[in-house]
Amino acid sequence: MRHVTLRDLEVSRIGLGAMGMSHGYTGSGTDDAESIRTVHRALELGVTLIDTAEIYGPYVNEELLGRALQGRRDDVVLATKFGLVSHTGGGEWNLDSGPANIRTAVEGSLKRLGTDHIDLYYQHRVDPNTPIEDTAGAVRELIDQGKVRAFGLSEAGPDTIRRAHAVQPVTAVQSEYSLWTRGVEERVLPVLRELNIGLVPFSPLGRGFLTGAVRSPDQFDENDFRRDNPRFTGENFRHNLALADDVAAVAAEVGATPAQVALAWLLAQGEDIVPIPGTKRVSRVEENAAADAVVLTAGQLDKLGSMPPAAGDTHTAAQAQMLER
Numbered sequence: 001m002r003h004v005t006l007r008d009l010e011v012s013r014i015g016l017g018a019m020g021m022s023h024g025y026t027g028s029g030t031d032d033a034e035s036i037r038t039v040h041r042a043l044e045l046g047v048t049l050i051d052t053a054e055i056y057g058p059y060v061n062e063e064l065l066g067r068a069l070q071g072r073r074d075d076v077v078l079a080t081k082f083g084l085v086s087h088t089g090g091g092e093w094n095l096d097s098g099p100a101n102i103r104t105a106v107e108g109s110l111k112r113l114g115t116d117h118i119d120l121y122y123q124h125r126v127d128p129n130t131p132i133e134d135t136a137g138a139v140r141e142l143i144d145q146g147k148v149r150a151f152g153l154s155e156a157g158p159d160t161i162r163r164a165h166a167v168q169p170v171t172a173v174q175s176e177y178s179l180w181t182r183g184v185e186e187r188v189l190p191v192l193r194e195l196n197i198g199l200v201p202f203s204p205l206g207r208g209f210l211t212g213a214v215r216s217p218d219q220f221d222e223n224d225f226r227r228d229n230p231r232f233t234g235e236n237f238r239h240n241l242a243l244a245d246d247v248a249a250v251a252a253e254v255g256a257t258p259a260q261v262a263l264a265w266l267l268a269q270g271e272d273i274v275p276i277p278g279t280k281r282v283s284r285v286e287e288n289a290a291a292d293a294v295v296l297t298a299g300q301l302d303k304l305g306s307m308p309p310a311a312g313d314t315h316t317a318a319q320a321q322m323l324e325r
Contacts, residue, residue, distance in 0.1 A: 001046030001292050004271050006198030007171040009120060009150055011077050013267060013292050015049030016042045016285060017202060017278030022061035025208075026221040027280070029057075032064055034280060039068040041282045043075050045289040051174075051200070051276045053081035053124055054109055058092050066114035079120035079200075080109050081154060083127060083135075095322065097127035099138035106142055122152035122174055123164075125322040132160050136167035143168070152200075157324035158191045170197050175325070177201035177273075179210060179262055180231075180243055180310035183325045193272065204266050204275035206310075207232075209240060211259040212248045228316055236312035246307050256294045259284075263291035265304045 002013040020028055021035035039050065050069075052061045062080060069076055082105040086096035109118060121142065123135055142148040150171035153164060164170055173192055175184050178201060192199055207226055208214050217232055226232045231240055244258065251261045259277070266275045277288045296304070313320060 001289060003048070004198075004274060006120075006200070006272070006274060007150070007169065007196055009077055009171055009198075011049040011274055012047045013274065014047060014263065014289055015051060015200070015274055015276035016047050017276040018050060018052045018061055018065055019056045020278045021280040022064055023056040024223075024225045025280075026219065026224045028223070029060070031280070032067075034282065035064060036068040038280055038282050038285050039065065040072075042285045042289065043072060045286065047285070047289055048075065049077045049079065049120075049200075049274060049276065051079045051202075052113075053084070053122075054105060054112075055081070055084040055092065055124065058085060059108070059112060062109055062112035066112050070114060073115055077119045078113065078115065079122060079152065080113065080118055081122040081124035081152075082106065082109070083124040095125055095127040095129070097123050097130045097132075097135040099134055099141075102135065102138040102142070106147055110147065117147055117149060119149045120152050120171060121148040121150070122154045122172075123156070124154050126153070126156050126160050126324050132164045133167050136164040140168040155323045155325065156188075158187055160324055161188070161191055161195070161197070165195055165197070170195070172198040172200045172274075174200040174202055174276075176203045176314055177266065177275075178204045178206050179247065179265055179304055179307060180206050180240070181314050188325070193270075197272075199270075199273045201266060201273065201275045202278075204277050205259055205262050206244075209244055210247050210262040211257070212244045214244070215241070229314075230312035230316065231310055231314065233312070236310075239311040243307055243310060247304065250296075250300050250304060253300065254294060254296065256291075257287055259287055260291040260294045261296070261304070263288060264294035264296050265301060267291070268296060268301055
C-alpha cells in the first residue's frame, strides 16, 4: 500500500477504524478473536494507521488493540482520543478537555494500549468550557514528555483549528467525510490545506450504507446506534437507498465493490486525505485495503461527486451539539 504524510506522520493511504470491533454497531464486542485477526491482517496488507478512543466501550476497544498489537507496536501509527470521558467527576459522555483531565486520560490510554507513547492524540470533541489554547498546551506538554508524538482534533471548526494550531501544530483533523457527508469541503478543508494539516475521514463508507449491504433498518440490533440515526430511519432511509445504488452502478463499471469505489473517490480528493474505514472482519479489511489500487475515470469521479445530497442529518440533535462543522 502507498504511504502519504500527514504533516509529520507517515501513514498508509488507508487506515483502520477499530470502534466497531467493540462499540456502536450490530455484533460489536461479540468476537474479539476475529477482531484481532482483522488487525493482524490489516498489518499484513500494509495498513499502518489504526484509530481508537477511550470512549469506545468505554475502554475495551483500547484494551483489545493493546492485545492485538503485542509485539507489533512498531508496525503501527496508533491514534486514540480524549475528551468524551470526564475523569474529574463528570464521567462518560461528558465533554472535558481540561489539562487535568487530559493528564489522567493519557495515562489510562497508555496502559490499556500497552505502549509508552501515542502517535496521534486527538481531542475527540471540542469542549466549549475549556479554551482550546489550554487543551493544546496540555497536549504540547505530553509531546515534550515523549508520551505523545502528534496532536489532532476531531470535528473542529476553522476558528478552533487555527487557535489550537497556534499553540501546538495540529497534525490531523478527523471529521466525517464521504460521498454523502461533504460539509468539510467548504469551510474546514481549505483551512487544513493552508496550515498543512491532514484530514482523516471517519465513516468514509457512510456507516456501511454506501457499501450497498444495508437495505433495511431491521438489519440493526438494539445496540446499533444507527437505529436512531436520522439517515437510517423512515423516508430518509428509502431516499438514501438510491445513493447506494448510484455507487453500485459505478462499481459495476469499474469491476470493483461499492465500498472500494466510495473509498477511491475519497482518495482522489487529495494526497492529504487518509480515510479510516472501520470493520471487525478480515474479509472487509481486505476489501477496503484493495481500494488503494482502484482508479476512477474523470467521468466516474464527476458522476459520483454530483450525486444528490443524502436525506437526514448525520447525527441526532443531541450528538450534533458536539460538532463544529
